[in-house]
Amino acid sequence: MANERYQLNKELAQMLKGGVIMDVTTPEQAKIAEAAGACAVMALERIPADIRAAGGVSRMSDPNMIKGIQEAVSIPVMAKCRIGHFVEAQVLEAIEIDYIDESEVLSPADNVYHIDKTKFKVPFVCGARDLGEALRRINEGASMIRTKGEPGTGDVVQAVTHMRMMNREIKRLVTMREDELFNEAKELQVPYELVKYVHDKGKLPVVNFAAGGVATPADAALMMQLGAEGVFVGSGIFKSGNPEKRANAIVKTVTNFTDAKMIAELSENLGEAMVGINEDEIQVLMAERGK
Amino acid sequence: MRIGVLALQGAFAEHIFVLKKLGIETVELRKKSNLDMSLDGLVLPGGESTTQGKLLRELGMYDTIKEWIQKGIPVFATCAGMILLAEDISNDERSYFRTLPVTVKRNAYGRQLGSFRCMEDFKGIGKIPMTFIRAPYIEDVGKDVEVMAEVDGNIVAVRYGKQLALSFHPELDDSRLIYEYFIEEIVNVNR
DSSP, X not given: OHHHHHHHHHHXXXXXXXXXXXXXXXXXXXXHHHHHTOSEEEEOSSOHHHHHHHOSOOOOOOHHHHHHHHHHOSSOEEEEEETTOHHHHHHHHHTTOSEEEEXXXXXXXXXXXXXXXXXXXXXXXXXXXXXXXXXHHHHTTOSEEEEOOOTTSOOTHHHHHHHHHHHHHHHHHHHSOGGGHHHHHHHHTSOHHHHXXXXXXXXXXXXXXXXXXXXXXXXXHHHHHTTOSSEXXXXXXXXXXXXXXXXXXXXXHHHTTTOHHHHHHHHTTOOOOOOOXXXXXXXXXXXXXXX | OXXXXXXXXXXXXXXXXHHHHTTOEEEEEOSGGGGSSOOSEEEEOSSOHHHHHHHHHHTTOHHHHHHHHHTTXXXXXXXXXXXXXXXXXXXXXXXXXXXXXXXXXXTTTOSGXXXXXXXXXXXXXXXXXXXXXXXXXXXXXXXXXXEEEEETTEEEEEEETTEEEEXXXXXXXXXXXXXXXXXXXXXGGGO
């Protein structure tokens, strides 16, 4: 039964593929996101750029605020809990969230342990910088993976680095002799069965999205061409000059991510992109949280 | 035989995988220029109907595909695809092709915690696995709509002429029987 639930949760992620999941902080923003074609929304009190600006401890959002967003839209609603904070996850499950993001964007609640996600009925998405992190999260019960990137920066460089790293490591696993996989499982700190799956299939056992620093249609297409199956856009939309138009353009770009002519048209006159901070200008590297 | 698969958003790759296994040529339909060809059938996959419906219109594909369906192209629609075809959606003011005279309820089983799998009878095929992911069901059918499957008294599959619409996701299960039914009973009799 637990197995079947996990299967259904992986399958919901399959339904999100080819889509854009947008961070929203109010029911109004959620409606704008849905109207722009988002395939899901991430409900949170502050988007990553503002979390950076405000500093301090950032936690799960007010359940009442999340409920308001659930009532405002018909698409799946996701919400974040802190790494290792299984009670925040229990609360989100109690309000029937469609997906929990155990997220490095919030302040970690545990410096060692992630949540045992196999104990939950609702699905989890987790961030990863490389194959080892991805498989460890999957082993803990994550049914969807996203790159960590560097959230709230508008700088795509980390998302690119993480996606390339994951692709490279998957290819390396595929080319290995079968007798080398046992040691690889040890190196990656994951069960042999997961390593074997990647070796045989040449991909992760769950859907893999890009996240963390996507700000323009071209950024989104870049991540799709690098192999992402969909894109999370956090601060990039509602921190820009014309959120509605930018959201629309990114949704269409993700569908036609190889059509440079269309992306050119969609990139015209979008207004100001989020200002952005370079990776070396920031004080907190969120991607370092939870390995 | 060549089947077009609407590839705007959602689980289109899974349908393409199954059709290829059955030896059928497929094409992804992502933009208007992809529609300049003759197709023997059309697949409308699962995903988010709001996303797909919006892209259909804004990428200039809506009119052509609606005309194809009205002229009788065989259509195989799953989950969000069924919502795109439905004449009415009881809990949403949006509507799309409206070529299938049924009233559909979106997210009829609730949120993800309501998703489930079961084995049920499909008319003319027998028991098959059915996977429901935030699925819709049909509340009411119009004249000449044939009910193909019910689960707990709710209609989850219908056929209306050349349109076959399901609440569930055969592309996620190993059974190929519904695909074979679609190809043999709907596409091939057309040609």
